[in-house]
Amino acid sequence: MNPPMRITVLAGGVGGARFLKGLRKIQDVEISVVVNNADDISMYGVRICPDLDSIIYNLAGVSDLVRGWGRADETWQIQAELARYTATETWFNLGDKDFATHIHRSFALNQGSMLHEVVAQQCATWGIAQNILPATNDQIETQVILKEPFEGRSSIHFQEWWVRHRAKLAATAFEISGIEEARPAPGVIEAITDCDIVIFAPSNPIVSIGSILQIPGVREAVVHTDATVVGISPIIGSSPLLGMADVCMSVLGLSTSSVSVAKVYGSRGNNGLLDGWLIADSDSNRLAEVADLGLLTAAVPLLMSDDNATLAMAEAAIGLVMKEAAI
Amino acid sequence: MNPPMRITVLAGGVGGARFLKGLRKIQDVEISVVVNNADDISMYGVRICPDLDSIIYNLAGVSDLVRGWGRADETWQIQAELARYTATETWFNLGDKDFATHIHRSFALNQGSMLHEVVAQQCATWGIAQNILPATNDQIETQVILKEPFEGRSSIHFQEWWVRHRAKLAATAFEISGIEEARPAPGVIEAITDCDIVIFAPSNPIVSIGSILQIPGVREAVVHTDATVVGISPIIGSSPLLGMADVCMSVLGLSTSSVSVAKVYGSRGNNGLLDGWLIADSDSNRLAEVADLGLLTAAVPLLMSDDNATLAMAEAAIGLVMKEAAI
Numbered sequence: 272m273n274p275p276m277r278i279t280v281l282a283g284g285v286g287g288a289r290f291l292k293g294l295r296k297i298q299d300v301e302i303s304v305v306v307n308n309a310d311d312i313s314m315y316g317v318r319i320c321p322d323l324d325s326i327i328y329n330l331a332g333v334s335d336l337v338r339g340w341g342r343a344d345e346t347w348q349i350q351a352e353l354a355r356y357t358a359t360e361t362w363f364n365l366g367d368k369d370f371a372t373h374i375h376r377s378f379a380l381n382q383g384s385m386l387h388e389v390v391a392q393q394c395a396t397w398g399i400a401q402n403i404l405p406a407t408n409d410q411i412e413t414q415v416i417l418k419e420p421f422e423g424r425s426s427i428h429f430q431e432w433w434v435r436h437r438a439k440l441a442a443t444a445f446e447i448s449g450i451e452e453a454r455p456a457p458g459v460i461e462a463i464t465d466c467d468i469v470i471f472a473p474s475n476p477i478v479s480i481g482s483i484l485q486i487p488g489v490r491e492a493v494v495h496t497d498a499t500v501v502g503i504s505p506i507i508g509s510s511p512l513l514g515m516a517d518v519c520m521s522v523l524g525l526s527t528s529s530v531s532v533a534k535v536y537g538s539r540g541n542n543g544l545l546d547g548w549l550i551a552d553s554d555s556n557r558l559a560e561v562a563d564l565g566l567l568t569a570a571v572p573l574l575m576s577d578d579n580a581t582l583a584m585a586e587a588a589i590g591l592v593m594k595e596a597a598i
Numbered sequence: 599m600n601p602p603m604r605i606t607v608l609a610g611g612v613g614g615a616r617f618l619k620g621l622r623k624i625q626d627v628e629i630s631v632v633v634n635n636a637d638d639i640s641m642y643g644v645r646i647c648p649d650l651d652s653i654i655y656n657l658a659g660v661s662d663l664v665r666g667w668g669r670a671d672e673t674w675q676i677q678a679e680l681a682r683y684t685a686t687e688t689w690f691n692l693g694d695k696d697f698a699t700h701i702h703r704s705f706a707l708n709q710g711s712m713l714h715e716v717v718a719q720q721c722a723t724w725g726i727a728q729n730i731l732p733a734t735n736d737q738i739e740t741q742v743i744l745k746e747p748f749e750g751r752s753s754i755h756f757q758e759w760w761v762r763h764r765a766k767l768a769a770t771a772f773e774i775s776g777i778e779e780a781r782p783a784p785g786v787i788e789a790i791t792d793c794d795i796v797i798f799a800p801s802n803p804i805v806s807i808g809s810i811l812q813i814p815g816v817r818e819a820v821v822h823t824d825a826t827v828v829g830i831s832p833i834i835g836s837s838p839l840l841g842m843a844d845v846c847m848s849v850l851g852l853s854t855s856s857v858s859v860a861k862v863y864g865s866r867g868n869n870g871l872l873d874g875w876l877i878a879d880s881d882s883n884r885l886a887e888v889a890d891l892g893l894l895t896a897a898v899p900l901l902m903s904d905d906n907a908t909l910a911m912a913e914a915a916i917g918l919v920m921k922e923a924a925i
Binding site for chain 1: 642643644673678679680682683697704
């Protein structure tokens with residue numbers, strides 16, 4: 272019997288969560304997940320980690336599948352009361368159960384716990400078998416540089432841009448505050464280095480996977496790992512599977528296509544990161560372009576319409592670069 | 599027309615709140631309330647002010663009248679989630695709406711607001727016309743000195759003793775941490791000095807009114823005010839109107855009766871605090887004892903069974919010491 276295949280996934284929130292629910296159906300694998308936390312934000316004195324919570328709630332089976340974020344069977348008392356006290360409408364919806372997560376996390380952090388310790392405790396609480404890691408324990412926050420000042424500010428927090436303004440304020444760049452001093456959380460570099468395969472989940476290549484890669488040491492670990500590295504396109508045709516990755520691509524002057532994202536990551540043979548790149552079956556006419564970048568590639572259904580479809584997609588991604596793998 | 603009578607009440611939580619709902623029905627008065635905050639406590643990183651919140655919720659008309667504390671139409675999601683994360687049962691019940699108050703307050707305090715500013719904003723939010731003041735902006739906490747150590751601790755926070763142990767752990771004293779350095783909140787001394795009458799609400803004489811009086815400067819202000827000072831017995835026969843004042847009296851070796859509480863406060867003619875002391879009609883056989891202490895006194899119904907009964911009681915307290923008042 273072979274030892275279990277060790278898979279390390281770099282992931283953002285909702286897309287990453289959905290991918291992991293399929294991936295974990297593969298037998299005999301050990302899964303580590305490095306989760307973006309550059310879009311974390313503090314509100315009302317609590318620290319909110321949207322991508323980590325999306326992944327944890329989904330793997331715990333307690334996420335709201337219709338709304339796409341937050342907890343199922345949620346109530347909204349706290350938010351209504353806070354709006355009353357502050358006389359402002361909140362643009363970031365926080366349910367009561369979700370708020371409890373933030374209160375617990377913030378209390379632990381203020382008591383001196385590291386974020387990765389809080390995450391490990393959350394995962395233990397929910398019985399999550401996968402090794403979930405925040406990309407960093409340091410407080411980093413993506414700022415959106417605006418073309419025109421908004422309310423006197425030349426840049427705003429990514430969440431405000433994304434959630435409050437639905438990414439409609441013209442932007443010119445993303446900058447992550449605190450990124451230079453940030454260090455990968457304990458276990459992150461080892462997870463990338465000591466595994467058989469690194470997978471870039473079909474998450475936002477700029478503000479999710481891209482933010483993880485900007486943490487000093489992470490890109491280098493991916494470049495130098497002995498593992499094979501495969502990515503799954505978050506773009507089908509010219510539209511993101513989920514979210515608004517297309518808008519983030521546009522801000523940077525990039526076209527929105529699976530080939531364009533592949534170029535952002537680049538091939539390892541060409542100073543890039545990827546060995547393989549999985550694109551949508553409907554994009555099969557672009558397979559040659561991907562191959563020309565020096566990447567192994569295939570075109571398969573990417574819609575993640577249910578966990579079994581996602582499982583098949585995950586198997587295809589692994590099969591692309593691990594022909595011999597017993598999956 | 600006379601100017602409005604200025605009344606300043608020293609008050610604890612539930613008993614104080616109920617008293618104020620009657621008192622405020624008097625026409626043409628300006629009411630200030632100095633509220634005990636020595637039984638405040640921090641839990642899960644938020645600052646909880648039980649007496650202030652009881653008074654504010656009651657005056658706002660949003661308190662739970664059956665349970666006696668907290669908000670009406672309350673839900674309990676946060677508490678259940680926190681119990682899940684911490685794997686401990688909570689002994690201090692915090693509803694979701696109530697939690698929002700604590701989150702809002704804690705956030706404001708951490709941003710640099712003073713407690714009296716937060717209280718003023720809460721009162722503005724709820725349209726409360728009375729001038730509600732925390733006794734102090736400083737963090738003071740009543741500690742219960744135990745006869746025998748509990749879980750290795752020789753003293754515990756008053757709330758843990760009161761709520762978790764229902765005051766059943768044998769105690770020898772109460773000590774207020776931080777009391778020496780505490781200062782009255784802005785407006786407290788002025789409210790006591792610049793008024794026509796000071797009323798001690800029928801609140802716990804040891805851990806509510808007593809704690810307010812221990813803040814340096816407050817007792818002196820009551821002693822020296824030109825206002826008349828009248829108290830309402832929180833004890834009927836040998837039982838407290840509300841709460842467990844009898845237990846606190848016993849800890850200090852005091853018997854539980856309206857006369858005993860009157861002696862704790864003392865008469866102004868005899869280095870004490872009171873000009874008058876209102877006792878229950880059922881305690882009328884003790885009127886002579888109260889009078890012998892040098893106090894104006896009367897025996898009237900003290901049950902505060904509804905706001906009109908409480909109004910009559912408040913009018914009797916005022917009438918005791920302000921014969922000429924146009925009430």
